[in-house]
Amino acid sequence: MDSEDDSPLGYDAFRRTCPSHTVLEMLASKWVYLTVCALRRGRLRNGELARKMEGITPKMLTQTLRVLERDGLVRREVFPVIPPRVEYELTELGQNLAGLLSQIRSWAEEHAPEIKEARGRASADHDEMAAS
Amino acid sequence: MDSEDDSPLGYDAFRRTCPSHTVLEMLASKWVYLTVCALRRGRLRNGELARKMEGITPKMLTQTLRVLERDGLVRREVFPVIPPRVEYELTELGQNLAGLLSQIRSWAEEHAPEIKEARGRASADHDEMAAS
Numbered sequence: 001m002d003s004e005d006d007s008p009l010g011y012d013a014f015r016r017t018c019p020s021h022t023v024l025e026m027l028a029s030k031w032v033y034l035t036v037c038a039l040r041r042g043r044l045r046n047g048e049l050a051r052k053m054e055g056i057t058p059k060m061l062t063q064t065l066r067v068l069e070r071d072g073l074v075r076r077e078v079f080p081v082i083p084p085r086v087e088y089e090l091t092e093l094g095q096n097l098a099g100l101l102s103q104i105r106s107w108a109e110e111h112a113p114e115i116k117e118a119r120g121r122a123s124a125d126h127d128e129m130a131a132s
Numbered sequence: 133m134d135s136e137d138d139s140p141l142g143y144d145a146f147r148r149t150c151p152s153h154t155v156l157e158m159l160a161s162k163w164v165y166l167t168v169c170a171l172r173r174g175r176l177r178n179g180e181l182a183r184k185m186e187g188i189t190p191k192m193l194t195q196t197l198r199v200l201e202r203d204g205l206v207r208r209e210v211f212p213v214i215p216p217r218v219e220y221e222l223t224e225l226g227q228n229l230a231g232l233l234s235q236i237r238s239w240a241e242e243h244a245p246e247i248k249e250a251r252g253r254a255s256a257d258h259d260e261m262a263a264s
Binding site for chain 1: 151152161162166186201225229239245
């Protein structure tokens with residue numbers, strides 16, 4: 001192990017039993033990325049989130065919001081009106097994470113053309129090998 | 133849609149058909165995070181990577197390295213010795229991503245105690261509701 005890699009707090013995401021490893025696991029979800037990015041500008045209702053994230057199923061959205069709420073990244077507020085209105089917003093910790101995840105999202109958007117090209121080359125190489 | 137959210141290149145990770153969405157999907161893996169972080173300091177062999185990432189199966193490691201190679205983030209070099217030696221290193225694009233993913237890893241290590249606490253509270257609330 002490289003000592004420079006060590007966290008000053010003694011946490012090490014490379015160790016499966018380290019709590020930070022389970023935090024990485026939680027973050028390893030495109031819906032977590034997108035939900036946190038979507039809430040960055042302010043609170044949204046369930047339906048607004050669903051419309052923003054193309055392709056998310058109601059079940060996946062509920063599951064993602066529950067995980068984010070459980071981990072203290074998102075706060076859920078229920079307004080006692082009829083029908084009840086439920087809104088979600090980032091906590092301070094969630095806002096802190098949102099800055100980083102937005103950079104990942106921007107990186108994905110900025111480098112998508114390069115990666116698409118690399119994928120095209122890889123698949124052409126594969127076809128060539130299969131044909132020879 | 134919020135126009136400030138738009139990427140200057142017209143890419144939008146919220147759209148399922150956008151190439152950047154599939155880049156986010158590729159990034160949404162704890163093994164991708166950890167492999168890229170592990171290679172940040174220089175090239176490593178398969179066995180060295182496997183030892184660094186506690187809990188990764190040989191199959192998952194191979195799969196992760198193939199995806200990273202396909203997407204142009206990792207370069208694989210085979211040395212014609214007996215037995216053959218295979219080494220992996222980050223490409224320039226991979227190095228660029230590694231800076232960001234290391235920040236995510238540091239964030240996970242730094243905030244693991246807070247998140248652990250939030251999880252504890254959530255599970256206590258859940259037990260209380262179940263008991264009442």
